[in-house]
Amino acid sequence: MRHLAWSPSPDEATLRRWIEDLAAKLQLPPDAIRAYWRPTLVKRGVWGAGGRPAKLVRCQIVADEWRRQPPSQGQRGAQAFWPRVADLVSIAEKINPSLTGDEIRKWKSKHPAHDGCPLTGVGAQSAKNSP
16 A cells, blocks of 8 residues: 555556556455455545445435425425425436435435535434424
């Protein structure tokens, strides 16, 4: 990993060469070196963390609506918080048939924090406690 001191953002070809050189030197498979280096490369932003891309538009819609008119116990029907947000998200993401209020509420309750997420700190109370 000393290579990163001289070249903090190597391209894929350079990284592959480093991995192959070290694998040959240590007589290990290149995948073993990749697996060992992966956490450091992800932490430094050389490699992406992987996984499904964040639903940034969805996060922004929920955060904006939460700030505009947060959920309350008295809201009912189509204009209640979660059904309203579900409609907005469905339109923005071109989801047909539309999401239900329960589906978007459950998504929010399980939503993991990610870099730049507009939902960070929004709705200090659990989404499960709202209608």
